[in-house]
Amino acid sequence: MNYLTKLKKSAEQNNSIVCMGIDPILEKMKIPGKPYKVFVKFFSDILNAIVSENMHPGIVKPNYAFFAMHGFPGLRALKKIINMYHKEKFLVILDAKRGDIGKTSEAYAKEVFDFWKVDAVTVAPYMGTDSVQPFLEFCDKGKGVYILNRTSNPGAVDFQNIVSDGIPLYLRVSHKIVDWYKQGIGAVVGATYPAELEQISSYFAHSKKEVPLLIPGVGSQGGSAAEVVAALTKAGNDLALHRINSSSGIIFAYEKEKTDDYAGAAVKAIKRLNDEINFKSIQNNSA
């Protein structure tokens, strides 16, 4: 099954296009102990609550950095968490921003798809075609490859908004994504710049290519899910293809709720984000 079909099926089955970001921060986890034990328990508690409350978002995005900073125990926890979520039929995007010269990208592609065994990965575009191609080979095996296109952070403007011949760099990256097209290639576009999200997603819609968007930046980074959905539907998109990511807004929702029940608070936060997105009713209206 190709990655696009996996995304659509998962959205329909779970009535959700939320992606839960897994960015563990030891100090925020209300469990004593060392990283491996704490991370596994925290995310297994959240998983159990998701399953028992039937609030499955369908997809998770572990962030490589937050595991790797703890060395081998962190990376072992990442492996364990990927397995746990796979067993409960989650798709897993490894957010690792890989990318290097061709031969090295081949090695990275093997790392993410053969060792970590995830469904998709994020890839940095600065090094161009041969740095992206080895990842795209895996699209034929049902994998997804999200190219950084317009990122959600303040520094994004430094290079991504440089305009040449009337075209900003981020849009040139979108053009390349269409040039490179294989079913499974996607784009990371931040929720924090809704006008640019609309511009990019309508470009993809007009190019007649189905490019799934991974949209970080709602919640703590300041983007609004309602604005994202408005931008996507205006551009004429099939919402089931795209994912809106929230990390600390879900996993650390207990802080705002002033409760110790982090797993329950996470499930409620997923429900709130689902409600804000209102996927089912939008799909029904557009059908």
Added chain:
Amino acid sequence: MNYLTKLKKSAEQNNSIVCMGIDPILEKMKIPGKPYKVFVKFFSDILNAIVSENMHPGIVKPNYAFFAMHGFPGLRALKKIINMYHKEKFLVILDAKRGDIGKTSEAYAKEVFDFWKVDAVTVAPYMGTDSVQPFLEFCDKGKGVYILNRTSNPGAVDFQNIVSDGIPLYLRVSHKIVDWYKQGIGAVVGATYPAELEQISSYFAHSKKEVPLLIPGVGSQGGSAAEVVAALTKAGNDLALHRINSSSGIIFAYEKEKTDDYAGAAVKAIKRLNDEINFKSIQNNSA
């Protein structure tokens, strides 16, 4: 001691500005066994030959991807090899092309400097200022941060050569490197494009900032060390600051030499590259 001083001291002590790239490829290593054992033995044999033949290049650059594709045994070998080379007074650059939004880059910076404990890292610039800043914080602790500026691969032209207001993107990255300047910030500039290498290095020379260059692409990628040195000296650079990297040209030199003595062949390849660069005589002439 700051990273620039470390580079200069190492160059003077070893009469070398060669960086040995550590890109292990299991099939090319003439040792039976699994990745951990093979990688550690292969690079420990090369290290022993370097020490006993007194042909110390001063710095190595392990490539994260080639270890990570083998999972935990690969990463354990990376840790062991970093330790081995540190013990013999090598500087170690982790070539990992890290970079993400600010908070995530903070985690990556901790990964590379606190867990891997290397002296320097390569960082991708596409996400802008806040993605680079957390790495630069470590310059105050003697660390080096090489920003991808003009890479050595064919795909480099796709985005890096896009021109706006007469200025190609790679040169805008050079400008930002000067804006971001701290002692220890460096730039990756491929040997495969000598004209652009000269342009970038003379820009840094004119900006009166000491920006160490990490120059991959000689040998198997087709760049010439003599051309690199000519470009650098023309731009008025202190050669002791820069490093010319060769990976398979050194570690797999045994293939061209048609010998089984890979360690001996590696040492000879370092010597040949040193001779081609001719560091000592150029430094004496310019002194």
